[in-house]
Amino acid sequence: MPLIRSWVASANDPETAFPLNNLPYGVFSVGDDAPRCGVAIGDMILDMAAVEEAGLVDLGEPALFVMPFWNEVMELGPEAWADLRARLTALLAEGAAGEAELQPMLVPMAEADLHLPFVVAEYTDFYAGRHHATNVGTMFRGAENALPPNWLHIPIGYNGRASSVVVSGTDIRRPWGQLKGPNDDLPRFAPSARFDLELEMGAIVGRASDGPITVTEADDAIFGYVLLNDWSARDIQAWEYQPLGPFQAKATATTISPWIVTKAALEPFRVKAPAREFALLDHLKDAGPMLYDIALEVTLAPEGQAPSTIARTNYREMYYSAAQQLAHHSTAGCPMSVGDLLGSGTISGPEKDQRGSLLELSWGGKEPLTLETGETRSFLADGDTLALSGHAQGDGYRIGFGPCSGTLLPALDDPYAR
Numbered sequence: 456m457p458l459i460r461s462w463v464a465s466a467n468d469p470e471t472a473f474p475l476n477n478l479p480y481g482v483f484s485v486g487d488d489a490p491r492c493g494v495a496i497g498d499m500i501l502d503m504a505a506v507e508e509a510g511l512v513d514l515g516e517p518a519l520f521v522m523p524f525w526n527e528v529m530e531l532g533p534e535a536w537a538d539l540r541a542r543l544t545a546l547l548a549e550g551a552a553g554e555a556e557l558q559p560m561l562v563p564m565a566e567a568d569l570h571l572p573f574v575v576a577e578y579t580d581f582y583a584g585r586h587h588a589t590n591v592g593t594m595f596r597g598a599e600n601a602l603p604p605n606w607l608h609i610p611i612g613y614n615g616r617a618s619s620v621v622v623s624g625t626d627i628r629r630p631w632g633q634l635k636g637p638n639d640d641l642p643r644f645a646p647s648a649r650f651d652l653e654l655e656m657g658a659i660v661g662r663a664s665d666g667p668i669t670v671t672e673a674d675d676a677i678f679g680y681v682l683l684n685d686w687s688a689r690d691i692q693a694w695e696y697q698p699l700g701p702f703q704a705k706a707t708a709t710t711i712s713p714w715i716v717t718k719a720a721l722e723p724f725r726v727k728a729p730a731r732e733f734a735l736l737d738h739l740k741d742a743g744p745m746l747y748d749i750a751l752e753v754t755l756a757p758e759g760q761a762p763s764t765i766a767r768t769n770y771r772e773m774y775y776s777a778a779q780q781l782a783h784h785s786t787a788g789c790p791m792s793v794g795d796l797l798g799s800g801t802i803s804g805p806e807k808d809q810r811g812s813l814l815e816l817s818w819g820g821k822e823p824l825t826l827e828t829g830e831t832r833s834f835l836a837d838g839d840t841l842a843l844s845g846h847a848q849g850d851g852y853r854i855g856f857g858p859c860s861g862t863l864l865p866a867l868d869d870p871y872a873r
Contacts, residue, residue: 459474459475459476461549462551462554463475463496463497463547466499466547468497472846472854473496473497474854477855478495479494479495479715479856480492480493480494480528480714480717481495481572481715483567483570484568485562485568489521491504491522492523492524492525493562494543495564496547496561499561499564500562500563501543501560503520504520505559505560506546506557506560507519509556509560512539514531514538524574525572525573525678526793526794529793529794530661530793532661533662536661536719540717540719569623569624569713570713571622571711575620575794575795575796576793576796577792578615578796579613579614579784579796579797579798580612580613580655580701580798581610581780582606582610582801583611583775583799583800584803584811585602586772586804587803587810587815588601588602588606589601589602590803607731609783610779610780610783612780612784612800615798616705619706620711621710622713623682623712623861624858624861626862627708627861629863629865630647630691630706631644631646631647631867632644632646632690632691632704633694647688647689649814650687651814652687653684653685654684654802654811655798655799655811656680656749656751656799657682657799658679658796659678659681659795660677660678660781661676661677661793662675662676663791663792664790666785666788667785669738669782671742673777673778673782673785674745676781677718678718679718680715680721680747682751682845682856682859683710683711684841684843685709686708688707689834692705708861710861711796712859716855716856721747724748726746727741727744728741728744728773728774729772729774739779739782739783742778745777746773746776747770748771749769749847750846751769751770751802751844751845753841753842754842755835756840758837758839761827762842765808765824765832766809767808768810768811772802772803777799780797780799813835814834817832837864838862838863842859844856844858
């Protein structure tokens with residue numbers, strides 16, 4: 456599919472993240488105004504509350520877009536999603552009759568503050584990238600036992616904290632936790648010294664379900680995708696994770712990008728999953744190409760310095776798709792809600808510079824990474840800013856996600872000081 460040209464000139468730039476082919480959904484505010492729904496187009500935001508008030512978009516429900524979240528739009532279902540996308544495309548396309556009326560409803564993105572684009576109902580994080588799982592397993596169990604016996608048969612995951620999901624640009628505080636290193640006789644309470652990032656994609660559930668659903672039904676239920684950084688305290692995790700898996704190590708924060716890129720915008724970029732070593736059981740089998748060709752990048756900027764690119768990879772490296780993760784999540788009867796967020800798991804490629812975490816890039820701290828500034832990192836230092844970026848490349852355009860960044864602040868002197 457080629458570029459769909461818009462009367463918003465910046466949307467026709469081949470380098471913009473937000474051409475008319477994209478139309479991602481977010482929540483914004485300007486100054487003291489209340490946050491409301493918006494659509495990114497080029498370097499502008501279309502104020503959907505104003506569009507709705509003018510009667511230019513009508514999905515059959517009143518006051519959908521004055522809300523500071525997209526959950527109510529999601530609840531209308533796929534037919535309404537398609538109608539909205541078609542209507543916005545018609546309004547913003549080159550030569551559209553309503554340009555003069557819509558011009559005052561455009562807000563420069565540079566003047567806006569961006570907020571969480573939806574209310575996160577529940578958050579589940581998966582461990583579904585084979586290269587990442589193999590790297591981590593090799594570090595801790597050796598190459599012969601790198602993957603757990605179940606890994607090639609089901610997407611492994613854990614239930615995280617919806618309350619700690621934050622939007623890009625939110626500062627992250629280094630956590631305290633209970634630690635016990637190999638040379639410690641007893642555990643101690645201290646700030647995490649091995650704080651890390653995880654490069655992931657997040658899938659947003661747009662249709663509720665109450666019982667098992669198929670992979671095809673799960674794919675139809677996904678509203679869109681965001682970039683996701685699952686901040687991880689590796690030293691807290693090492694002490695706590697047996698026998699029930701991650702807990703406080705993953706509870707500090709999860710950062711997502713501010714724009715929901717709809718599944719519809721990503722349709723031209725579908726790709727097949729990697730070859731299967733074992734055939735999946737029928738309820739998890741691929742229902743066609745279920746992944747996407749999305750180039751991903753991670754940069755790290757020490758305080759006051761320029762960013763260094765530390766990893767480049769692609770979402771197509773995943774072993775399980777978001778639809779398979781959602782279908783598996785439902786198998787035991789777990790109700791899924793509108794606004795559920797599913798983290799893909801760390802996305803790593805086969806090469807060293809394609810690894811999506813510092814744990815892998817520094818091989819557990821044994822091989823420190825040298826930045827372009829000359830500094831080295833095994834894990835994150837106070838003041839570091841991590842930024843994830845990603846896009847799918849089309850014919851003369853790209854489908855981007857906007858920023859997914861956060862700066863690590865020092866731990867509190869005493870978390871229990873009152």
